[in-house]
Amino acid sequence: MPPNADVSRIRNRLGNELVDKNAVADNDDDATMSRVQSVKKLSGDEVVIDGIIYDISDFDHPGGDSVKLFGGNDVTVQYKMIHPYHTSKHLEKMRAVGKVNDQKKDYVFDTPFEREIKREVFKIVRRGREFGTYGYFARAFFYIGLMASLQYLWATTGASWSLAVAFGVAQALIGLNVQHDANHGAASRKPWVNDVLGFGADFIGGSKWTWMEQHWPHHAYTNHAEMDPDSFSAEPMMAFNDYPLDHPNRRYWHKLQGLYFLPMLGFYWLSSVFNPQIIDLRQRGAYSVGIAMENDFIKSRRKYAVALRLLYIYWNIVCPLRISPAPETAAKIFFMGVCESLALATLFALSHNFENADRDPTKLVRETGEPVCWFKSQVETSSTYGGWLSGALTGGLNFQVEHHLFPRMSSAWYPYIAPTVREVCKKHGVKYAYYPWVHQNFISTVKYMHGAGMGSNWMQPLTGKA
Numbered sequence: 001m002p003p004n005a006d007v008s009r010i011r012n013r014l015g016n017e018l019v020d021k022n023a024v025a026d027n028d029d030d031a032t033m034s035r036v037q038s039v040k041k042l043s044g045d046e047v048v049i050d051g052i053i054y055d056i057s058d059f060d061h062p063g064g065d066s067v068k069l070f071g072g073n074d075v076t077v078q079y080k081m082i083h084p085y086h087t088s089k090h091l092e093k094m095r096a097v098g099k100v101n102d103q104k105k106d107y108v109f110d111t112p113f114e115r116e117i118k119r120e121v122f123k124i125v126r127r128g129r130e131f132g133t134y135g136y137f138a139r140a141f142f143y144i145g146l147m148a149s150l151q152y153l154w155a156t157t158g159a160s161w162s163l164a165v166a167f168g169v170a171q172a173l174i175g176l177n178v179q180h181d182a183n184h185g186a187a188s189r190k191p192w193v194n195d196v197l198g199f200g201a202d203f204i205g206g207s208k209w210t211w212m213e214q215h216w217p218h219h220a221y222t223n224h225a226e227m228d229p230d231s232f233s234a235e236p237m238m239a240f241n242d243y244p245l246d247h248p249n250r251r252y253w254h255k256l257q258g259l260y261f262l263p264m265l266g267f268y269w270l271s272s273v274f275n276p277q278i279i280d281l282r283q284r285g286a287y288s289v290g291i292a293m294e295n296d297f298i299k300s301r302r303k304y305a306v307a308l309r310l311l312y313i314y315w316n317i318v319c320p321l322r323i324s325p326a327p328e329t330a331a332k333i334f335f336m337g338v339c340e341s342l343a344l345a346t347l348f349a350l351s352h353n354f355e356n357a358d359r360d361p362t363k364l365v366r367e368t369g370e371p372v373c374w375f376k377s378q379v380e381t382s383s384t385y386g387g388w389l390s391g392a393l394t395g396g397l398n399f400q401v402e403h404h405l406f407p408r409m410s411s412a413w414y415p416y417i418a419p420t421v422r423e424v425c426k427k428h429g430v431k432y433a434y435y436p437w438v439h440q441n442f443i444s445t446v447k448y449m450h451g452a453g454m455g456s457n458w459m460q461p462l463t464g465k466a
Contacts, residue, residue, distance in 0.1 A: 035098030039074050042100075044295025048074040051103045054094040064191030065297065069212055072292035074100070077220040077374065080109055082185065082408045084118055085127055106224070106362045107374035113428045114375040117405065120424055121417045125409060132187045136412040139392060140187070140197065143173045147203075155315045158323035159332035168269075168339025171204040175344050176395035177411075179204075183212050186410045202308040204340065205273040205316075209301050213283035217291055219407050223352055223359050223381040229285030230352070237264055240352075242359050242452040250455070258450025265345040269337030278309045346442075351400040354383050354433065354444040355451075376430050378404040379421075383444075385435035388415045401432060 039048055045057035047070060061067040063082075070078065083090065132140070147170040154167050179200035181187040187194050201208040214229045221227035231241050238261050239254045257264075277284055281302050282293045316336075320329050361377035364370060382400040390398040396411020397403065402418055403411065425432040435441040451457055 036101050037098065038102050039100050040102075042072045042292070044071045044292075044297070046097065047071060048100050048103065049076050049079050049091065051076075051099050052091075052096050053098040053100060054091070055097045056094060059094050062191075063185050064195060066185065066191075066195075066212065068295065068297035069209065070216070070291070071295035071297060074103060076103070077107060078216055081220060081374070084406065084408075105371050106221075106227075106365045107377070108371040109374055111373040111375065113373055113424070113430060116428070117375060117421065117424045120420050121406065124417050124420060125413050128189070130186070130406070130409040130413060131189050132181060132410045133412040136181070136187070136410050140178045140181075143170070143177050144200075146170050147174050151203075151315065154336075155319040159320040159329050159336070161332060161335065164332045164336035165339050168336040168341075169343050171340045172343030173393075173395075174200045174204050175206070175340075176347070176393075176397055178395075179208065179211070180395050180397070181410055183208055183215070184407050186408050199308070202305070203312065205269055205312055205337070207278055207281070207305050207309070209281050209298065209305055210277060210283040213281075213286045213291065213293060217286055217289065219404060221289075222378060222404060223357070223361055225360050225362065227289050229283070229289055229291075230348075232288060233285050234261075234264070238449070239452055240349075240449075242448075242457055243455075245455045245458050254453035257453040258446055261349070261446075261449050262342075262346065265349060266338040266341045268341035268345040270334070270341075273309070273313065273337070278305050281305055347394055347397050350385070350438070350441045350445050351383060351397065352381050353448050353452075354441060355448050356431070357381060357383070357433065357448065358431075375405060376428075379425055380431045380433075383433040383435060383441055384418065385438050385441040390438060391415050398438070401434075 035053070037053075042048065042053065045068075046053050046055055047067075048054070056068060056071060059067070080086075147167075150163065150167040150170050154163060178187075178197050182194045182197035183201065185191075185194050187197050198208040201211045214233075218228050218230045223231060225231075225241070234240060235249060236251055237253075238257050239249065239251070241249070243250050279302065281298050283291075287293060317333055320333055323329075358377065358380040361381055362372060364372050379401050382404045384399050384401045386398045391411060391414060396414045399411070399414035399418055402409075402414040402421055405421065406413075406417070409417075422432050422434070424430075435444070
């Protein structure tokens with residue numbers, strides 16, 4: 001949706017007549033606007049978009065039921081980032097039932113930068129063609145076949161060190177290349193295809209539902225000081241946020257995180273597979289930033305999530321131990337998890353934690369009260385490295401700038417739009433971070449993690465003092 005399209009006009013759903021913004025503000029639509037409440041009091045069947053409360057209990061969403069995952073929340077930013085083509089007319093499909101009086105607006109849309117970058121990119125990827133290409137599906141099914149074959153060997157012949165490496169990396173490739181596009185709704189225009197491929201998250205030790213609970217808010221609020229679940233996901237062991245020196249979230253061991261952050265990422269698989277949040281499907285990172293997760297849709301999925309997790313544990317932990325119940329087998333299982341973790345988590349860590357990344361994109365909001373351009377913030381909080389080959393291996397995660405600008409576009413298109421994105425960014429003075437090689441991005445990430453842990457960015461040059 002061209003953001004702020006509703007600034008000029010909003011349709012009166014009940015009276016079926018157009019009213020302007022001032023009329024809405026004056027509550028001329030008494031039947032709809034007489035209900036005014038806080039976002040925190042939304043029911044699980046309601047969402048807020050641009051301050052208006054919509055009832056989605058009977059809404060037949062063209063993109064599938066995933067919209068109900070965030071029932072009970074203000075989804076303004078998520079809605080606009082997923083629907084770049086939408087106008088106010090699309091919201092007429094939902095029933096407006098009131099408005100909120102405490103919506104917080106950190107971002108502004110429909111800026112000159114946004115309009116131009118969308119216009120130029122849509123010349124390359126026409127509407128309706130932004131989903132997975134034949135190449136994407138060929139790549140996806142190759143990785144699915146690879147993992148299925150290794151899964152069979154792992155569960156029937158037992159664990160070995162070489163198989164642990166291959167199987168761990170194969171699972172990571174599913175996470176990067178298959179479930180990621182699918183759970184963004186980008187693999188196919190058909191919701192059932194995205195749903196099926198999205199379960200790839202569950203077959204690598206995660207959960208499609210908790211992944212979406214955390215990942216979608218991360219996209220909406222990248223590096224946001226209060227709203228990005230990924231920013232706080234490793235605390236207190238590591239600090240991705242570059243906190244002021246006197247911040248309570250700082251720990252003395254963070255001074256060494258430049259050395260240990262990579263080994264710590266190796267525990268990602270272990271913390272995911274045995275995370276008790278699978279029981280209630282309330283992703284704790286998302287919960288910590290205020291995402292409500294008590295709607296009926298989430299509750300109805302809990303039993304399936306638990307069943308899939310038990311199946312994963314049986315295939316990948318119980319079966320190898322039954323074949324060879326020895327401590328060495330347990331070590332091989334753990335090593336498999338480490339291989340998957342490093343292949344997945346390291347690439348995620350590079351995306352937004354590097355030198356000169358904007359770690360506080362909404363600082364201006366706090367200082368002046370003026371919201372910032374969402375599209376600009378997405379560019380300046382992200383990095384891109386490598387080219388087509390890196391994209392094929394990482395599922396487009398190397399094109400993080402492009403991915404964060406157009407999260408519902410298949411990763412197959414990112415190499416094609418990247419040159420145009422860079423040109424538009426340069427024209428508008430938007431900082432675009434590009435590393436020709438992945439090791440350059442990695443080195444920059446290590447330096448950033450060390451500086452964030454030491455607090456060196458808050459010290460005066462040469463003095464080492466705050």
